[in-house]
Amino acid sequence: MRPEQRLRYSTPADRPPSALPNGARVAVWPVVNVENWLIDNPMPRQVLVAPTGVPLLPDVANWGWHEYGMRVGFWRFLEAFEKRGIRPTLSVNGSVCTAYPRVAQAAHEAGWDFMGHNHVQVPTHKVPDQRLMIRQTIEAIQDCTGAPPLGWLAPGLTETLETPDLLAEAGLRYCADWLVDDLPCRLSTASGPILTMPYSVELNDIPVVMIQHHDEQELPRRARLHAARLLAEAGTTPRIMCIAIHPYITGVPHRIAALETLLDDLAAMPGIAFMQAREILDWYEGSGDPT
Numbered sequence: 001m002r003p004e005q006r007l008r009y010s011t012p013a014d015r016p017p018s019a020l021p022n023g024a025r026v027a028v029w030p031v032v033n034v035e036n037w038l039i040d041n042p043m044p045r046q047v048l049v050a051p052t053g054v055p056l057l058p059d060v061a062n063w064g065w066h067e068y069g070m071r072v073g074f075w076r077f078l079e080a081f082e083k084r085g086i087r088p089t090l091s092v093n094g095s096v097c098t099a100y101p102r103v104a105q106a107a108h109e110a111g112w113d114f115m116g117h118n119h120v121q122v123p124t125h126k127v128p129d130q131r132l133m134i135r136q137t138i139e140a141i142q143d144c145t146g147a148p149p150l151g152w153l154a155p156g157l158t159e160t161l162e163t164p165d166l167l168a169e170a171g172l173r174y175c176a177d178w179l180v181d182d183l184p185c186r187l188s189t190a191s192g193p194i195l196t197m198p199y200s201v202e203l204n205d206i207p208v209v210m211i212q213h214h215d216e217q218e219l220p221r222r223a224r225l226h227a228a229r230l231l232a233e234a235g236t237t238p239r240i241m242c243i244a245i246h247p248y249i250t251g252v253p254h255r256i257a258a259l260e261t262l263l264d265d266l267a268a269m270p271g272i273a274f275m276q277a278r279e280i281l282d283w284y285e286g287s288g289d290p291t
Contacts, residue, residue, distance in 0.1 A: 006164060006188045007180060007196075010291045015183060017236035018287040024273035025234035026227060027280055028266055029242045030088035031176075031199065032077055032112070034103060035121040035155070036095045037066045044121045044155065045210060066248045073251020074103050078110060080260050084267060087111045089277045091153045091176075091244075094119040094137030097144040108145045113276035115176065116141060116152045124158040134170045150278050151176060151197060165190040174281055182230065182239040184284045185291050195284065197240075197277055202226075204244040209255075216255040219243075220262035231271050240280060 020027055037043060042055050043062040050056050081088055090112040097104040108114070116137045118124065127133045134152075142148045151174035152167050159177050167175055168189035175187060176199035186193040201207050203226060208219045223243055230239040243262075245251075250259050266272050275283075 001164075001188065002161065003178075007178070007185055008291065010181075010185070012182075012233070012237060015237045015291060016287075016289055018238060018289060020238045020273060020275075020283060021279075022273060023271075025238050025271040026230045027238065027240050027273055027275040027283075028227070029198070029240055029275055029277065029280060030081070030086065030263075031091050031115070031153070031242055031244045031277075032074075032088050032107075033091040033117065033153075033244060033246045034070070034074060034093070034096055034100075034107070035066070035117065035246075036093045036099045037063055037121050039063050041120075041122065045206070047210065069246060069248025069251050070100055070103060073247030073249075073256075075106075076251045076256045077245070077247055078106055080256065080263065082110060084263050086263060086267075086274045087113065087276055089113040089115050091115045091117040092141070093117050093121055094140035097140045101144075104144050113278050114141050114145055114149045115277055116149045116172070118155050121155050123156055124154045124163060125160060130160070130163065130166050131169075134166055134172075138170060138172075150174060150281060153177060153199060157199070157201070164194065168192060168194045174277065176242075176277070182241075183237070183289070183291075184240070184280065195281060197280065198242055200242040200244055203242060205246055205249040205255075206244075209249055216250075216258040219250070220258050220265075223262055224265060227266060227269060227272060231269065234271070 039058045043059045046062045047065050048061045090107045119133050119137045138148045152172050153176040157177040168191035174195040174197045176197040178196040184195040187196050203223050208214050
């Protein structure tokens, strides 16, 4: 099916009244993206362009930039969230569970919610057997945490036309690649509907910092404006607000304090609740919204 055939069109006015737990009006959904970049491959992203302008392999400089996030930046995230009693969703390559077992185990012990993110960090279009890759990712996460993931986010939000069918076939209940709404929507597949989950490329440190080249204050500035507007709009219908971050970007020394201040500011806003994807999924499936 083409994308427009999978989703029924709706507007905020079409959504029935519902309520988040404890009277919250906006659910803030923090997503930490943790990935396994293979030194044999072209790097998924570059902070340093090759001197000749042509990517060279092995790309040690950009691999090392990412590796810093796995060795140092992730642990700053872990401390920042634990101090505030916030449990994010971990968007994780399945192979992280064996390539970086201390990272995966620490996230699991902290109660983070695991979401599949391909097996290694490559675009879905470059995967020769998607069905096998999805199964490997689910099994790796289940071996690490004792339970399979409930949802999926592809690297770079990359999908082929068959990806939703394969995700549903594998038993996944939501997909975060479809940035179409401030609430989940039902996505038709050959194995029955799954939900979309409102991920973000607007409140995301890759576009904001690495592509648009803003400083460390721009993502928090946008997030505060975003939250204030959603709170104003959320009458009888709540809203979901995702903030997506990466250890090698926001986990560096000159950006982490801005994230910590943002978390404190959001936590102090009446009507805000931090929620994991599985909590949003359970809430929405019980809300009676047919969209």
